[in-house]
Amino acid sequence: MTSTPAGDDLVADLALTGHDLLKELDLSDAQFDGLIRLAAQLKAERRTSADRQRLAGKVIALIFGKTSTRTRVAFEVAAYEQGAQVTVLDSQGSQIGHKESIADTARVLARMFDAIEYRGDAQSTVDELAEHAEVPVYNGLTNEWHPTQMLADMLTMREHSHDERLSYAYVGDARYNMGNSLLVAGAMTGSDVRIVAPEALWPSPEVRRAAEERASRTGARLLLTQDPAEGIPGAQFVHTDVWVSMGEPTEVWADRVAMLTPYRVNAELMELTGRGDAKFMHCLPAFHDEKTSVGERIASEFGLRGGVEVTDEVFESEASIVFDQAENRMHTIKALLVATLT
Numbered sequence: 001m002t003s004t005p006a007g008d009d010l011v012a013d014l015a016l017t018g019h020d021l022l023k024e025l026d027l028s029d030a031q032f033d034g035l036i037r038l039a040a041q042l043k044a045e046r047r048t049s050a051d052r053q054r055l056a057g058k059v060i061a062l063i064f065g066k067t068s069t070r071t072r073v074a075f076e077v078a079a080y081e082q083g084a085q086v087t088v089l090d091s092q093g094s095q096i097g098h099k100e101s102i103a104d105t106a107r108v109l110a111r112m113f114d115a116i117e118y119r120g121d122a123q124s125t126v127d128e129l130a131e132h133a134e135v136p137v138y139n140g141l142t143n144e145w146h147p148t149q150m151l152a153d154m155l156t157m158r159e160h161s162h163d164e165r166l167s168y169a170y171v172g173d174a175r176y177n178m179g180n181s182l183l184v185a186g187a188m189t190g191s192d193v194r195i196v197a198p199e200a201l202w203p204s205p206e207v208r209r210a211a212e213e214r215a216s217r218t219g220a221r222l223l224l225t226q227d228p229a230e231g232i233p234g235a236q237f238v239h240t241d242v243w244v245s246m247g248e249p250t251e252v253w254a255d256r257v258a259m260l261t262p263y264r265v266n267a268e269l270m271e272l273t274g275r276g277d278a279k280f281m282h283c284l285p286a287f288h289d290e291k292t293s294v295g296e297r298i299a300s301e302f303g304l305r306g307g308v309e310v311t312d313e314v315f316e317s318e319a320s321i322v323f324d325q326a327e328n329r330m331h332t333i334k335a336l337l338v339a340t341l342t
Contacts, residue, residue: 007045007338010038016339020130020137023123023145024181025210029188029218036154039328039335043155046081046331053083054338061113062140063129064090065120066246070284070329071140071148075117078334084341087113106132114341118142121247136340143245146177149283150185151332156325157237160279167192168237168281171228171263172309173201173256178241178283180207183222187211190218196231197224198259228263232272239281240265240309257302265310270319280310280320288315 014034020026027035045051060079064072072088079086089096096105102125109116110133118126119140130137139147157166166189170182174197183203186193187210195202202208202224215222225231232238240263243256263269270278287295287308299305306312314320 007038007041010034010041011339011342014038014339017342018136019340021147021336021340022126022130022137022139024147024150024184024188025214026147027188029214032151032154032185032188035151035332035335035339036158038339039151039155039332040158042334042338043328043331051081053081054342055079056083058082058084058114058337058341059112060084060086060115060117060337061109062086062088063094063096063116063118063120064088064140065096065118065125066141068119068140070326071117071119074148074329074333075140075337077330078337082334082337084114084337102128103132105129106137109133110135115337138336138340141177143176143247144180146181146283148329148333148336149178150181151336152325152328153182153239153281153283154185154189155328155332156281156321157279159324159328160321161236162277163236165190165192166237167194167235168239169194169196169231169235170239170241171196171232171265171269172240172260173197173243173245174203175201176245178239179203182239183207183211184214187214187220187222188218190215190220192221192235193223194231194235195222195224196228196263197226198263199224199226201259228269228272232269233274235273235278236275237279237281238265238270238273239283241283242285242287243309253298253301257298257304260309261304264304264308265314266307267311267313270314278319280314280317280322281325282310282315282322284322284326286310286315286322288312 115136123142123144290296
């Protein structure tokens with residue numbers, strides 16, 4: 001008698017076939033945890049050459065309203081390794097939002113594809129795609145949420161954690177997708193979450209209420225503070241992100257530098273953890289040196305040499321696990337595809 005592969009048992013338990021993932025809150029706490037465990041299983045299978053294609057014959061549309069490196073290649077490699085094919089659509093090569101509405105686009109693509117990924121600006125766009133497409137729709141990033149990044153971040157932290165409960169701090173501008181998603185995902189997983197930012201840059205009251213509701217069930221600890229000396233001590237992981245998001249005008253840099261320089265992740269901030277095993281995380285890309293046009297401009301205009309939101313010293317240190325994090329985008333997206341398309 002042949003046994004059922006462990007990954008297939010997890011897929012059956014998740015009961016996510018045909019489901020969308022537009023934000024973390026679309027999942028139950030158990031489903032979110034199960035996707036992370038499935039990703040770990042698929043990653044282990046790949047490393048031992050025991051993996052097999054579960055998505056042969058499937059085709060997936062990848063819509064990019066915002067440019068992408070990790071999200072695009074993670075979806076492409078995950079799909080190819082599972083036997084699926086992809087078609088990439090961007091604003092230059094399609095009529096989406098120009099001559100054809102989101103609703104009409106959704107209905108067209110759903111006739112030809114088994115799933116649709118969207119990466120762009122407004123959450124309302126991916127919500128509208130899901131409303132009109134009778135196939136799974138995935139949020140590859142919007143201004144408000146980044147659920148596929150959260151799956152990767154949680155897998156990465158579990159791989160590097162020595163503690164029973166994850167504890168992490170997000171430092172910087174927490175109003176957008178990374179701050180929102182790290183707060184909510186931590187609440188869903190019973191973690192010890194600290195948002196360390198100027199109060200004007202905290203997640204919205206609506207997001208905080210949603211996180212508090214999940215935390216009341218999971219026992220998560222949520223702290224929002226302006227003071228790194230309050231929010232950093234004891235954290236196993238320190239997260240940050242760029243200070244100016246894609247699509248924002250360059251004129252906001254002066255205000256952001258003034259507000260966020262005290263939250264720059266440097267060696268002194270990492271020492272506030274009080275832990276020799278503390279790790280640094282960043283969803284990437286990161287302005288950690290002057291080898292990009294933005295990094296050079298900010299260094300020249302504001303004197304932030306050796307990194308903007310994170311110093312090169314920290315980024316290149318043994319504490320940095322950003323490339324483990326980047327790799328895990330593929331493994332966790334693979335789990336999402338398998339769970340929703342089989």
